[in-house]
Amino acid sequence: MKEELFISGRDIPFIDPYLNIWHWQIPVYLFLGGLAAGIMFFAGLFTIIGKEKEMETTVKWATFLVPVALVLGLFALFLDLKHQLYFWRLYTTVRLESPMSWGAWTLMFITPLSFIWVATYIKEAIPNWKWKISLVENLEVIATKYRIHMAWAMMMLAIVLGVYTGILLSAFNARPLWNTSILGPLFLVSGLSTGLATIMWMSKSHYERSVLSKIDIALIGVELFLITHLFMGFLASSAVQIEAAQLFLGGEFTASFWVFVVILGLIFPATLEILELRGYKIPVWIPAFLILLGGLAFRFIMVEAGQITRFLY
């Protein structure tokens, strides 16, 4: 028998008895960031391959949600900061070793880009729209001319943003549940899938929906593969990571993870999408809503569970 006790009466807020310094703001931000990355990636992709006409919701209308998601996500991040008045310090330095610094700078570029993208389509969305200032009018003409370049930038930055939402967690070797390089791709794929779900929910075109749902089924397949890999990696690793995996294999997060994330958030909506493609009538909002809910649950569970896992010493 081996046990460890604190006898100095150490009971520091948010640190003891187990770490709990990141609350709802972080998973909400990770969710919105991933969602925005997903929408931007596909808007960029279908612009580059010249499908603006067929994939109107993807390229145009869904992107109107991106600035909203990013601003709300950034606001959640801001709420999480405990020394808020100093947040500008993020932008007085570039720290290549710090994923959070990468993320802050990526958001610095991708957020304005998302606003500009939306601005170039606002006249199509609101026919009577007029920019009050002629300078803005001119800028919009220029931006519209460079749309294809913006599409490339958006697609690349969306990948960085999507991966970043996972790397933010995986960079911490002290939290064994997070400390796996699979988390970057996993969060990217999950973000892309939630983005697709949002576009599908908005789209009225049957053709567009069927293209998107085929991609989504493939992405869900990849996601399930990555989740399997995640646990295989943990179980073949050191004691701390085996213990981290146990939280999901019989431990306290078993039910919530497998029911809400894997079954209701991935397998069930993928099945519905397959049935829909086979000709069954299934309201699109059901799989879309489940994927979004599963994505959100996944991030809440990962952030919560990761903080419990720690090094044994």
Added chain:
Amino acid sequence: MRYAMVVDTRKCVGCSDCVVACQTENNVPHGYCRDWIVEVVDGSYPNVEIELRSERCNHCDNSPCVRCCPTGASHIIDGGVVVVTANKCIGCGACIQSCPYDARYSHPEGYVDKCTFCHHRLEKGQHPACVEVCPTKCLYFGDLDDPNSDVSKALRNRKWKTLAPEAGTKPQIYFLT
């Protein structure tokens, strides 16, 4: 110069004087501490072993907290001491997540706080407050690069360990066993 601390677990009685000395010296807010005592009980009666350790920030050579800090608020100063500049810290919590020893906490004023090896005392040629007050003299402090320092001598003559070396952080608090 490489500052390090050595804790003699065979001399420590777990009195918590180091904890109180630190709280007083550094105006640590009520309910928080930069150092603490860990008691490890091994085995069961009649074959019991107890190890007492005075723990604090390990001032790691390969410090994950410095690496992940997005603003450079966490940094390393002369002698390898890991410190936080309060007015550069945004309170994002990344360093707290990154520390395998849970040695950092969020100060009620928002910035992240931790053991500084009392560098304000080191500058005056004094030892950290915890070392100064230890009634059993179980804490040693000094420069590892100096072969005649207390820490170098202690590590030469006794068996020692560091905490969670598998975390790869190269901690600079050594425990004599």
